[in-house]
Amino acid sequence: MNQKLTLYHAHWSLCSQMVRVALYEKGLQFKSERIKLCDHSDEAGNLADDFLKNINPTAVVPVLKLNDEIIRDSAYIIERIDDLDGDNKINLWPQDPFKRRELKKWVEDTTITEGVGMGKSLGTMVPLFSTGLIEDLIKNLKFRSILRIIFKHPRRDRKIAFLMMYFFSLKQRIGPIVYKRFTRELIALEENLKDKNFLLGEFSHADINLMCCFNRLAEMKLESLLEMPELPNVANYWQNIKARISYQRGILDYPDHEEMLEKIFNSGPNPHLEIMQNQIIENLSS
Ligand SMILES: N[C@@H](CCC(=O)N[C@@H](CS)C(=O)NCC(=O)O)C(=O)O
Structure with missing residues (x-):
């Protein structure tokens, strides 16, 4: 396991939850970057210049950084996570x-x-x-x-x-x-x-x-x-x-x-x- 994963996510966000569950199912370690969203926090991390410029110009979470690659959209993120080897031997996508x-x-x-x-x-x-x-x-x-x-x-x-x-x-x-x-x-x-x-x-x-x-x-x-x-x-x-x-x-x-x-x-x-x-x-x- 030599990949480096950073997850930009909100605690109370359906799509962030999906990606977190997938990471735990696979047994993958990740660095957590908590983003407080503009619909519930004055901090509005998803509208910060750095987030819009470097993480996601469409202002939504989750986003996964895999080494230097930025991966967006929870469904696609989970497909990509499934290709990685974690501590648990489980496939979230079938072969057939x-x-x-x-x-x-x-x-x-x-x-x-x-x-x-x-x-x-x-x-x-x-x-x-x-x-x-x-x-x-x-x-x-x-x-x-x-x-x-x-x-x-x-x-x-x-x-x-x-x-x-x-x-x-x-x-x-x-x-x-x-x-x-x-x-x-x-x-x-x-x-x-x-x-x-x-x-x-x-x-x-x-x-x-x-x-x-x-x-x-x-x-x-x-x-x-x-x-x-x-x-x-x-x-x-x-x-x-x-x-x-x-x-x-x-x-x-x-x-x-x-x-x-x-x-x-x-x-x-x-x-x-x-x-x-x-x-x-x-x-x-x-
Ligand atoms: N299709 C996207 C949807 C992402 C999405 O809508 N995320 C919500 C949280 S569940 C969000 O970031 N909302 C913040 C906003 O719209 O300002 C995905 O699956 O990742």
Whole structure:
């Protein structure tokens, strides 16, 4: 193992979590460069000149530096990580070309894939459930941090979303937009997981993505959706993936926002929960 790895990542970031879990699955050592993102910290490390110039001109994390090479986009980073030799003998991508094609589709569907509109896939739906928290975090930013987003954020879509959250409010409207599609996806997953411990049989990149998505749902107090007696395969799968040591090391060991998470739902359950549970039961019985 003679490669040098540096990960630029945020603690509370779905795609950063995916890459960290992959690094721990492979047993690879890496240097950590924590970036505090502009949507929740006045530090806005992702808008710093050095980050934009030398690490990622599109202002997002994660980014992996492998020796002198800069690698961007979590899905591609994980493919590259899989080619490296770590302490654990595990492959996150299968050899078989047919299985690789199948995995590629699953990976695209379970992460924030560029070009896929928010809410159009499982991976882009999950962050929408945390809009409430992100909005609260953005509203707590200093006004000069908002100005910095206006003048420095290179991504128009993100800039507009952040400004809408700061000046107005999106949180009540976002969740319901994806109820139907999300409940359908969970039911499809139940079918796909039949007689399997992991999505493709063996543990793979797609399971890493789903681990992070499911963890986000659990943080948003939606874990009961993953434990319904009507979806036993999903429930069994969630138990399997969260029992992995990489779940602890790549996700739980990088805490952030606990106070905010406590605060947003301390007055009761997540309001989306019951509606989606009922939709699942209705869909299964029709
Ligand atoms: N397709 C990219 C998406 C990366 C991404 O959207 N990262 C988010 C955190 S999960 C980010 O850096 N957001 C900061 C911002 O947009 O200002 C990947 O998979 O790496």
